[in-house]
Amino acid sequence: MEKNSFLKTLTENNIEIKNNVCLKELTTFKIGGEAEMFITVKDEGQAVFVKKTADKYNVPLFVLGKGSNLLVSDNGLKGATLSLELNHVIFNGNIVTCGAGLTLQKLCVLAMEKGLSGLEFAFGIPGSVGGAIYMNAGAYGGEMADCVVSAKYIDDAGNIKTVSREDMALGYRTSIFKNSGYIITEATFLLKEGKREEILGKMNGFMGRRKEKQPLEFASAGSTFKRPEGYFAGALIEKNGLKGKRVGDAMVSEKHAGFVVNCGSATSKDVKELIEIIRKTVYENDGVNLEPEVIFVGE
Ligand SMILES: Cc1cc2nc3c(=O)[nH]c(=O)nc-3n(C[C@H](O)[C@H](O)[C@H](O)COP(=O)(O)OP(=O)(O)OC[C@H]3O[C@@H](n4cnc5c(N)ncnc54)[C@H](O)[C@@H]3O)c2cc1C
Incomplete structure (x- = not known):
């Protein structure tokens, strides 16, 4: 790992980078040592740049979502940990496209406000949209596979690709993204028109069940x-x-x-x-x- 060259290249390109960041604070388990290098990117172009630079200098790169499904080692993470501040949301009729860094919770609320149904099951699942696609997160009979249409990602060579649901190999808590090294940057969902009150009622119902049981x-x-x-x-x-x-x-x-x-x-x-x-x-x-x-x- 050529750490100094990696750090220098990113700094010269105005990429936000911090050393020795405590991951305990960034996981819901509140466990884990430090990320040796913690990088935050604000757009897809920066994410591609980080990916290519990490490969060039042999720096291991771990993509952190919201840390809600992780047990991070007490010794922390060597190399680079990448956090994606990609939080855009675009509605187009029943279709919504959003950045992978957006929380699933926020997406559910925005969809409800637009009177769009299909994501109610996901309301209480912590984490980011990227993490939810990676895991094919699900609950109460629903899963991401039911509503995702496509996802954008950065492949091994640093190219931006789009994959449709059929080719995502979505299964029980799995997808093509698992252990692939790909970085999900965006996802598109197809929802249905519904009544706001009914959607909200379902969301609150699921949240109530979580609070009672979990x-x-x-x-x-x-x-x-x-x-x-x-x-x-x-x-x-x-x-x-x-x-x-x-x-x-x-x-x-x-x-x-x-x-x-x-x-x-x-x-x-x-x-x-x-x-x-x-x-x-x-x-x-x-x-x-x-x-x-x-x-x-x-x-
Ligand atoms: C109280 C509680 C309740 C939960 N309930 C549920 C539930 O009902 N159903 C369920 O399925 N899960 C549940 N989970 C687990 C967790 O919330 C989900 O697995 C969630 O989808 C993880 O998202 P994250 O952003 O936190 O990912 P992280 O935990 O940060 O990461 C998980 C994996 O995804 C990868 N990843 C994250 N973002 C990206 C990206 N953009 N590109 C590539 N890889 C990425 C990471 O590298 C890592 O391997 C629960 C967790 C908690 C704490």
């Missing part, structure tokens, strides 16, 4: 595990008597066993250890292999 009072990264075929992760974990199980400040939520929560100063190591205890117990007693939904990043 440990939103604690820091977490949402569901720790994917739903195993034929089971619910939370029910299996609860059945194994693991509610309230702790390693340091990492704990299986008493409210919903599918969530590992941070009771205050949990480390990434604590969470990983707890995840391993859960997986081992559930595998030994039920023969089910729980696969983490949370993404581990850093060493």
Whole structure:
């Protein structure tokens, strides 16, 4: 990694860059060490430039959304962490196109205000539009695959490409973007005309269900595990008597066993250890292999 040349090139091109940024503050788990170099871009052109420069100088590049599905290592992230301040929103009839950095929540509210239905399920999902496409985020019977039409991204060579939904390989918490190194910059959704009050009512209904069922009072990264075929992760974990199980400040939520929560100063190591205890117990007693939904990043 030719760090100095990388930093010099970006600085000369007026790209915002900070050293040693604490990622704990930038993740919903409130866990993680520092990003060695933290870069914020304000438009697609800057994102392309950062991507090409990182490749040129062999700097690893990690794209951070809103950090709501991540477990960042206590040792932090080497190389560059890229944050996209791409927050534009353009409505054209029933079609909405927005920047990948926009929060999903904001998009849902704007669509509701326009009387456009289709995103209600996503209202309580934290995170950015880019992160939601990457994960094919979903809830309450809906997922991004139901309403996304296309996405724009920067490929390996630094070219801007557009991919339509059919070619996004959207599946349960997965897409072509997963582990690809591509940077999603924009997404387009097709919504339906609806009544504002009804849309808002559905959004609030889903949010109410979240507040009732999920440990939103604690820091977490949402569901720790994917739903195993034929089971619910939370029910299996609860059945194994693991509610309230702790390693340091990492704990299986008493409210919903599918969530590992941070009771205050949990480390990434604590969470990983707890995840391993859960997986081992559930595998030994039920023969089910729980696969983490949370993404581990850093060493
Ligand atoms: C309380 C709580 C409730 C949750 N409920 C749900 C739920 O109901 N359904 C659900 O699906 N998820 C849920 N989640 C998980 C999380 O909110 C989603 O996975 C979300 O889509 C992640 O978006 P993000 O922007 O935070 O991505 P991050 O966590 O920052 O990143 C996730 C991955 O996406 C990649 N990524 C992010 N943006 C881009 C981009 N622009 N280009 C390329 N790669 C990118 C990152 O590199 C990383 O690999 C919940 C989380 C919490 C904390």
